[in-house]
Amino acid sequence: MTVKVHPMPSMPLLGDPPPWNEAAPPPPPEQVGRSVLGNAVNLYGARPANALVIGGVHGDESEAIFLAHLLLSAGCPAPIIPCLNPDGALLRQRWNRNNVDLNRNLPTPDWQPEALNPRYPPGAAPASEPETRALLAALERVKPSTVLSLHSYKESFIEIERPEAELSGALNAAVKEYAQAAGIERRQSIGYPTPGALGAHGRDNGLLVLTYELERGASHGELQPLLQPLLKLIAALEAERFRG
Numbered sequence: 001m002t003v004k005v006h007p008m009p010s011m012p013l014l015g016d017p018p019p020w021n022e023a024a025p026p027p028p029p030e031q032v033g034r035s036v037l038g039n040a041v042n043l044y045g046a047r048p049a050n051a052l053v054i055g056g057v058h059g060d061e062s063e064a065i066f067l068a069h070l071l072l073s074a075g076c077p078a079p080i081i082p083c084l085n086p087d088g089a090l091l092r093q094r095w096n097r098n099n100v101d102l103n104r105n106l107p108t109p110d111w112q113p114e115a116l117n118p119r120y121p122p123g124a125a126p127a128s129e130p131e132t133r134a135l136l137a138a139l140e141r142v143k144p145s146t147v148l149s150l151h152s153y154k155e156s157f158i159e160i161e162r163p164e165a166e167l168s169g170a171l172n173a174a175v176k177e178y179a180q181a182a183g184i185e186r187r188q189s190i191g192y193p194t195p196g197a198l199g200a201h202g203r204d205n206g207l208l209v210l211t212y213e214l215e216r217g218a219s220h221g222e223l224q225p226l227l228q229p230l231l232k233l234i235a236a237l238e239a240e241r242f243r244g
């Protein structure tokens with residue numbers, strides 16, 4: 001059996017290639033940056049929009065990268081970067097090639113040079129990493145009010161730092177409907193400080209950030225049923241401009 005490799009530069013090596021829809025291939029990407037190793041960081045559906053979807057901030061979270069590629073192939077209703085950290089995906093590591101945790105490298109008021117935990121090295125300076133700058137370029141290009149970032153963790157939940165009162169009834173309802181469909185909780189905190197993370201960047205810039213932790217180790221077959229509910233949630237995020 002021959003394995004077809006999709007000619008997308010940021011496509012990570014996956015056990016099972018996503019079911020690409022050849023009748024409706026993804027739109028051509030806009031390259032928003034390059035990784036340390038020179039791999040493209042691609043933004044698909046690039047345009048000013050209310051929502052931006054990101055996968056693969058952490059290279060070893062293949063669940064998130066896989067689901068992001070499924071969203072892309074299904075016609076994601078918002079611009080999407082399926083894999084922000086292509087080097088990490090190729091190397092199967094959380095960090096980028098410089099061993100920096102990209103979700104601690106954003107320019108935020110709380111950024112600090114010391115790693116709170118050896119697992120979270122923040123880099124030499126805020127936005128020292130090319131992948132972080134690619135994300136900032138994508139935010140500048142899309143100017144979203146809401147960002148959905150896909151990750152994976154030992155338990156699955158969706159984290160929104162903002163209280164329900166700050167979201168519209170429609171957004172709260174869409175999140176609730178998704179959480180029920182996926183059988184997960186909505187949380188307001190991940191439970192530990194995350195300086196330099198996207199959530200902190202969002203707080204500082206009036207962005208609504210949804211951090212979705214998929215279940216670590218979920219198979220492609222277990223992730224597939226999330227696709228339709230997640231497309232619906234993203235359509236709801238894209239339908240209105242969050243004003244925080």
Ligand SMILES: [Zn+2]
Pocket residue numbers: 057058061151152
């Ligand atoms: Zn992660």
